[in-house]
Amino acid sequence: MELSTHKNDQPIIGTDEKVVSPWLEAWISFKKNKLAVIGAFIVIFFILVAIFAPLIAPYTFKEQMLSNRLLPPSSDHWFGTDDFGRDIFSRVVYGARISLWVGFLAVLGSIVVGCLLGILAGYYGKWVDTIISRTFDIMLAFPSILLAIAIVAVLGPSLRNALIAIAIINIPNFGRLIRSRVLTVKQEEYIMAAKAVGMKNSRILFHHVLPNSMAPIIVQGTLAIATAIIEAAALGFLGLGAEAPNPEWGKMLADARTFLIQAPWTMIFPGLAIMLTVLGFNLMGDGLRDALDPRMKN
Amino acid sequence: MLTYTVKRLFSLIPVLLGLSLVVFFMIRAIPGDPAQLILGQLATKEAVESLTKQLGLDQPWFVQYFHYLGNLVTGDLGESIRTKAPISEEMVPYLMATIELSFCAMLVAVVIGVNAGIISAWFQNSWFDYVAMVLALIGVSMPIFWLGLMEQWVFAINLDWLPTSGREEVRNPVTAITNIYIIDTLIQGRTDQLVEVIKHLVLPSIALATIPMAIIARITRSTMLEVMRSDFIRTARAKGLKMFWVVYKHSLKNAIIPVLTIIGLQTGLLLGGAILTETIFSWPGIGRYIYEAIGYRDYPVVQSGVLVIAFIFVMINLVIDLLYAAIDPRIKYH
Numbered sequence: 001m002e003l004s005t006h007k008n009d010q011p012i013i014g015t016d017e018k019v020v021s022p023w024l025e026a027w028i029s030f031k032k033n034k035l036a037v038i039g040a041f042i043v044i045f046f047i048l049v050a051i052f053a054p055l056i057a058p059y060t061f062k063e064q065m066l067s068n069r070l071l072p073p074s075s076d077h078w079f080g081t082d083d084f085g086r087d088i089f090s091r092v093v094y095g096a097r098i099s100l101w102v103g104f105l106a107v108l109g110s111i112v113v114g115c116l117l118g119i120l121a122g123y124y125g126k127w128v129d130t131i132i133s134r135t136f137d138i139m140l141a142f143p144s145i146l147l148a149i150a151i152v153a154v155l156g157p158s159l160r161n162a163l164i165a166i167a168i169i170n171i172p173n174f175g176r177l178i179r180s181r182v183l184t185v186k187q188e189e190y191i192m193a194a195k196a197v198g199m200k201n202s203r204i205l206f207h208h209v210l211p212n213s214m215a216p217i218i219v220q221g222t223l224a225i226a227t228a229i230i231e232a233a234a235l236g237f238l239g240l241g242a243e244a245p246n247p248e249w250g251k252m253l254a255d256a257r258t259f260l261i262q263a264p265w266t267m268i269f270p271g272l273a274i275m276l277t278v279l280g281f282n283l284m285g286d287g288l289r290d291a292l293d294p295r296m297k298n
Numbered sequence: 299m300l301t302y303t304v305k306r307l308f309s310l311i312p313v314l315l316g317l318s319l320v321v322f323f324m325i326r327a328i329p330g331d332p333a334q335l336i337l338g339q340l341a342t343k344e345a346v347e348s349l350t351k352q353l354g355l356d357q358p359w360f361v362q363y364f365h366y367l368g369n370l371v372t373g374d375l376g377e378s379i380r381t382k383a384p385i386s387e388e389m390v391p392y393l394m395a396t397i398e399l400s401f402c403a404m405l406v407a408v409v410i411g412v413n414a415g416i417i418s419a420w421f422q423n424s425w426f427d428y429v430a431m432v433l434a435l436i437g438v439s440m441p442i443f444w445l446g447l448m449e450q451w452v453f454a455i456n457l458d459w460l461p462t463s464g465r466e467e468v469r470n471p472v473t474a475i476t477n478i479y480i481i482d483t484l485i486q487g488r489t490d491q492l493v494e495v496i497k498h499l500v501l502p503s504i505a506l507a508t509i510p511m512a513i514i515a516r517i518t519r520s521t522m523l524e525v526m527r528s529d530f531i532r533t534a535r536a537k538g539l540k541m542f543w544v545v546y547k548h549s550l551k552n553a554i555i556p557v558l559t560i561i562g563l564q565t566g567l568l569l570g571g572a573i574l575t576e577t578i579f580s581w582p583g584i585g586r587y588i589y590e591a592i593g594y595r596d597y598p599v600v601q602s603g604v605l606v607i608a609f610i611f612v613m614i615n616l617v618i619d620l621l622y623a624a625i626d627p628r629i630k631y632h
Binding site for chain 1: 444608
């Protein structure tokens with residue numbers, strides 16, 4: 001390394017700097033962002049809670065003790081008990097499974113479908129693009145939670161249908177994102193080169209276009225999980241999501257409404273859990289955006 | 299400006315057609331026989347047949363769609379299965395209740411959000427900045443239905459400052475004229491009722507305003523920071539202009555466009571969020587109208603409610619677009 005003989009006060013391009021991969025660079029800048037790290041810790045915490053729920057929860061989520069109805073928080077029942085005498089701490093712990101599951105799965109679904117449609121629209125253009133883009137426009141013309149409610153109203157209320165509805169309403173966001181990425185990447189010289197050497201369209205799409213769109217998808221995906229969790233809880237709260245006795249956080253809040261005066265703890269803890277989880281994903285998403293895609297920063 | 303307005307109005311046509319198409323197919327997407335599902339398993343064959351006819355489900359879909367579209371254009375939204383009343387008439391008081399609530403919420407969100415953002419940018423890295431931005435972060439992540447319940451618990455039940463739910467004092471009901479109760483009580487000079495109406499508005503407005511307020515505060519802060527670093531602001535300060543005017547006149551004017559966009563987008567979110575807020579606070583608005591209709595499987599009401607909200611959302615975005623074309627002449631040439 002003859003270049004390393006230069007002194008530090010002589011900034012010459014490409015000297016002492018190690019060549020870092022963009023992902024490592026992003027990781028380094030993510031680590032420096034305190035809020036983002038806090039967010040990541042919250043997210044990891046809730047993921048661990050969800051995985052180890054049976055070990056953490058002192059009771060199961062449906063164990064009823066009718067003699068213990070609406071007990072305030074105590075050393076036996078950290079978060080108190082609900083109107084069926086079920087331990088709220090255990091239910092909140094098990095509820096993490098449902099919320100995270102719905103959040104991840106719904107967003108994954110919208111990413112897959114959104115990417116496919118976005119790629120079709122961006123790569124093939126013309127009437128394909130017109131149809132897909134107009135459909136996205138129309139979907140985005142509905143307030144998203146309203147569209148979700150309408151979809152569940154049609155399909156019938158259940159956790160599965162709530163998940164489907166949340167996945168559907170998020171499709172246009174990812175579709176548009178990918179479409180615009182495809183349009184930019186399409187102009188790059190290496191794509192032209194790939195075409196010139198006779199590479200197939202499908203190979204270009206999956207080996208060049210998609211990997212080049214990963215960063216914004218990850219950012220948008222993390223933030224979308226936050227909204228998806230709130231939307232799922234909102235549907236649960238309206239009685240359009242999870243069915244009893246599932247300990248879905250939104251559903252727990254709906255049940256707690258009746259006991260607002262007698263037993264406010266039935267309402268406080270599930271809501272706190274929703275807020276913290278969503279905050280975690282939002283902080284992490286903001287941090288990822290700053291680290292991965294500085295241009296998206298507002 | 300006129301050509302831009304006309305162009306923008308024409309661009310609405312495909313979106314509005316699309317909206318009507320989505321809403322039209324909603325009822326047809328119901329698995330199984332919609333008429334049977336609406337009436338329940340015990341319904342007679344005749345009842346099912348007559349409802350099928352009423353919903354027009356016995357004809358090919360494009361005939362039905364054109365029929366539906368024709369009705370929409372004349373303002374006919376069909377009739378409710380449950381009450382048999384024409385939906386376009388039945389909906390008005392609900393819609394007005396939602397408009398009153400949303401307007402108050404947006405007012406709270408804009409006034410507090412924009413000012414918090416401005417002050418945060420002005421005194422960047424001060425304690426106010428930190429507190430405001432942490433609150434904004436929490437606000438963005440807030441499930442508003444939980445916030446609503448917490449508000450009820452703290453301010454209505456424990457402190458007993460404000461009413462838990464509803465729109466008016468039940469023993470002293472407001473005589474509806476426009477169905478926007480603030481206006482109605484003002485017209486009638488009933489200050490006692492006006493105070494009650496405002497008291498009922500406070501908690502639901504704050505719940506509904508939280509998320510837009512947080513987002514508006516964040517966007518205002520970041521755009522203001524950008525603008526305040528620009529040369530013309532330095533010039534304004536160098537020539538000895540008071541900081542207050544630099545911030546509120548010169549900077550804000552240049553930072554307002556992204557803020558306006560966000561306000562437009564948030565209004566749509568607000569209309570969606572109204573369903574949740576209205577459920578918690580028993581607010582007799584359009585969200586609750588739709589929500590109750592879902593419970594009764596009154597699909598024509600659900601369809602029309604969803605369509606009307608989406609229509610209002612599209613119109614708000616139109617107004618916002620025209621507004622910033624008026625503020626920023628560069629936009630209309632794009």
